[in-house]
Structure formats: C-alpha cells, structure tokens
Amino acid sequence: MPLTLTEEKAPDGHERLIYAEDPASGLRAYICLHSTAYGPAAGGCRMWNYASKEEARTDVLRLAGGMTSKNAMAGIELGGGKSVIIGDARTDKSEDLFRSFGQAVHSLNGTYYTAEDVGISPEDMAVVARETPYAVGLDGGPHGSGDPSPFTAEGVFQCLRAAREILSGSDNLKGQRVLVQGLGHVGMSLAQKLHAAGADLIVSDINQAALDEARQKLDAEICPVEAVFETEFDIFAPCALGGVLTAETARKLTANLVCGAANNQLATPEVAEILRARNIQYLPDYVVNAGGIISVAGEIHKAGPGYREERLTGIASRIRDILADSLRTGKTTIQVADDMVESILTQALQVRKGAA
Numbered sequence: 001m002p003l004t005l006t007e008e009k010a011p012d013g014h015e016r017l018i019y020a021e022d023p024a025s026g027l028r029a030y031i032c033l034h035s036t037a038y039g040p041a042a043g044g045c046r047m048w049n050y051a052s053k054e055e056a057r058t059d060v061l062r063l064a065g066g067m068t069s070k071n072a073m074a075g076i077e078l079g080g081g082k083s084v085i086i087g088d089a090r091t092d093k094s095e096d097l098f099r100s101f102g103q104a105v106h107s108l109n110g111t112y113y114t115a116e117d118v119g120i121s122p123e124d125m126a127v128v129a130r131e132t133p134y135a136v137g138l139d140g141g142p143h144g145s146g147d148p149s150p151f152t153a154e155g156v157f158q159c160l161r162a163a164r165e166i167l168s169g170s171d172n173l174k175g176q177r178v179l180v181q182g183l184g185h186v187g188m189s190l191a192q193k194l195h196a197a198g199a200d201l202i203v204s205d206i207n208q209a210a211l212d213e214a215r216q217k218l219d220a221e222i223c224p225v226e227a228v229f230e231t232e233f234d235i236f237a238p239c240a241l242g243g244v245l246t247a248e249t250a251r252k253l254t255a256n257l258v259c260g261a262a263n264n265q266l267a268t269p270e271v272a273e274i275l276r277a278r279n280i281q282y283l284p285d286y287v288v289n290a291g292g293i294i295s296v297a298g299e300i301h302k303a304g305p306g307y308r309e310e311r312l313t314g315i316a317s318r319i320r321d322i323l324a325d326s327l328r329t330g331k332t333t334i335q336v337a338d339d340m341v342e343s344i345l346t347q348a349l350q351v352r353k354g355a356a
C-alpha cells in the first residue's frame with residue numbers, strides 16, 4: 001500500500017491536521033498547521049516513541065500552537081506548524097521512512113516547512129530533503145543553516161544574562177548555581193557557555209555519558225533525575241522535555257529564575273501564577289528558545305548573513321521588555337508575552353486583508 005494522507009478534523013484554532021501512513025516504510029506521522037496567518041507554517045519534526053496515535057496527536061497539536069507564538073514573536077514572517085513521527089529514534093530510522101515523510105511534507109505545497117527537533121538529526125533531514133525543498137536545517141548548500149541547536153543555546157544564554165541584569169543589576173554569572181536539566185544538543189552547548197561565564201553548574205540527565213562529559217570538562221556537579229526539585233540552586237534551565245513545572249514542582253523549586261530551551265515547560269497555565277506568587281521569574285519558553293527557528297528562517301527566506309545575528313539579539317531585548325512589563329504590572333510573564341503575540345498576529349492579519 002502506498003503513502004496515504006488523511007485529513008483529520010483539526011480542533012478549534014488549528015488550521016489543518018494530517019495523518020500520514022505508509023506501511024511499506026513504517027511511517028506513521030502527524031503534521032499540524034496551526035496558523036499560516038503570518039506566513040507558511042514552520043516547525044521541527046520530532047521522532048518519539050509515543051505510546052499511542054492519540055498521544056502523538058495531542059503532542060503535535062500542542063507543539064504546533066507553540067510554534068505560531070514563537071515564530072510571531074521572533075519576527076520571522078512564518079506561521080506555526082509541527083510534525084511528529086511515531087517511532088523509536090534509536091532503532092526505527094530508515095531511508096525509506098524519511099523519504100516517505102518527505103513526500104508527505106511535499107504534498108502540502110510549501111504551506112509547511114520542516115526541520116530538526118528531538119530525535120531528528122541534520123543527516124535525517126538531508127534524506128527528507130531528497131523528496132521536498134520544504135525540508136530545512138540542512139548542512140551545506142548556499143543557504144544551509146545546519147543544526148539549529150547552537151543558536152537555540154545562544155538565545156537561551158543571552159536571555160539568562162539579560163534577566164540577571166534586570167533582577168540583580170549585573171549580568172555576571174560568576175558563582176551562580178545553575179541547574180541544566182537535559183544535556184542534549186541544546187543543553188550541552190548551554191552548559192559550556194555557562195561554565196565559560198563562571199557559573200557553578202549542576203547537571204541532570206538520564207544519559208550517563210553526557211553526565212560524565214559535563215563532570216570532566218565543565219566541572220559540573222551531578223543531580224539525580226528524581227532529585228532536581230529537592231536541590232538548592234539559583235537558576236533553573238530546563239532543556240529536556242516539556243511539562244517539568246507542575247503545581248507540585250513549582251512549589252518546591254528553589255531557583256529565582258527559570259530560563260531554558262524545553263518547549264512547553266509549564267504543565268498547566270496555573271503554574272505561571274504559582275511561580276509569580278513565589279517571586280520566581282519564568283522566562284516564557286517560546287520567546288527564549290527561538291534561536292533555532294531564527295536560524296532555520298534564514299535558510300527558508302534565503303537571507304544574508306546578518307539576518308540570524310540581528311534576530312538572535314532581538315530575543316534578549318524582548319525578554320527585557322517582557323520582564324520589565326511583568327514586574328511593573330504584576331501580570332505573569334507568559335500573559336505579557338501572549339498579549340504581545342496576539343497583537344502581532346492581529347496586525348499581520350490586517351496587513352494581509354489590506355493587501356487582498
């Protein structure tokens with residue numbers, strides 16, 4: 001049986017939801033276009049061992065919505081979308097699988113651009129790109145932007161310093177205890193920057209090799225995965241998976257600042273209020289972690305070299321504005337950021353209507 005694409009009913013607020021299946025290659029994937037109001041949808045592809053098709057569907061809807069906010073805030077003229085492949089990234093990858101996924105992306109005629117997310121490497125994306133020009137984050141070529149992770153890490157690092165400056169009057173990280181949760185593509189790069197800036201590192205991961213590397217090269221203290229919220233530190237940098245801040249963990253957290261790359265760090269919206277009430281400054285994930293999509297956007301728009309650097313610097317200045325507004329008005333940082341996104345999207349729609 002060939003590749004089949006099934007258009008499912010997208011929940012309110014989402015434009016399209018497509019389920020792609022190809023028994024020959026083993027592909028089972030969802031692609032969600034949340035919004036194309038601000039340009040073609042763009043967002044990475046995640047490969048994850050979801051327990052069920054429903055779990056994958058829930059994840060893609062949530063992640064695609066986050067991309068709309070992230071891309072609007074980053075000023076990159078792209079809408080929000082995401083894709084997820086159901087499978088184990090360690091054992092289920094094959095050329096056929098990624099080519100089949102590439103065909104599914106291509107069938108959307110450029111309304112969705114895909115790139116790397118958790119479980120997907122630039123090598124995998126290069127296979128997808130054999131089937132479609134709408135696969136980005138590629139190594140090489142005239143506009144290839146490569147792995148977006150170092151740019152994500154740089155954006156997180158700049159935000160962390162900007163917030164320190166607002167909160168303490170100095171962006172010096174010397175002696176600050178920073179816990180990096182997840183030492184993957186982004187987390188390890190961030191840990192290196194923090195170490196170079198004089199921070200005292202604490203690291204937590206399920207991957208022993210990454211922990212050993214951080215201990216040996218970055219003089220990091222290791223925190224067992226289950227002890228993160230029982231440990232004392234000043235800054236929390238979640239760089240593993242989403243949902244780590246629940247009502248329970250937010251009440252235990254000892255840090256006064258949360259700034260990390262993981263998408264959807266707050267398990268539920270109420271957590272933002274718990275953090276605010278405890279005077280813990282949470283820097284909205286979709287603002288902080290935009291460095292990777294900014295890098296990819298340069299490739300999509302075939303932009304010159306200044307494009308990425310200019311917009312990367314813009315991330316930290318937006319965080320300064322958001323934090324200052326939150327401290328002044330008492331609104332949560334996420335509320336301030338969401339209001340900004342709404343006004344950006346409303347304006348984009350008005351411009352589009354005016355042009356039509």
Ligand code: NAD
Nearest residue numbers: 148149152182183184185186205206239240261262263292
């Ligand atoms: P990755 O897969 O390279 O790294 C994730 C790391 O988290 C791995 O080392 C893994 O072992 C570890 N981990 C898994 N479960 C854990 C747990 N319970 N406790 C501690 N560590 C655990 O992924 P990445 O590309 O570094 O992305 C990290 C996060 O940042 C993800 O949430 C991703 O969606 C988000 N993000 C990444 C980018 C990017 O450019 N790569 C951009 C925006 C957002």
